[in-house]
Amino acid sequence: MKNCVSDGNTIDFIATAAVASGEPVLLGKVVVVSLGAVAVGEPGVGAAEGVYELPKVEADDIGQGAQVYLKADGTITSTASGNTLAGKAWAAAGNPSTTVWVKINA
Known part of the structure; x- marks a missing residue:
């Protein structure tokens, strides 16, 4: 091709x-x-593809499969407002964890 x-x-x-x-x-x-x-x-x-362990907002409680967003400071959050869609949480990451597995651009 x-x-x-x-x-x-x-x-x-x-x-x-x-x-x-x-x-x-x-x-x-x-x-x-x-x-x-x-x-x-x-x-x-x-x-641009794959699952990565990325830093997250410690207080966020993120469920497996949830949409997650990238903040300007490079951390992952569950808050959509003012942030950019990063992908889906590949595994749950509750409060007070500091990282989350993310399938980026999913």
């Missing part, structure tokens, strides 16, 4: 802030997880 440009599993990006390996990055409305550490202004590669 001549028109396939990517399998959609990864996406290249230019870091607008320093990014740690494994950190979620918002590219428009797409959440990716950086495959390595990236300095400001440098190119990086992010995974």
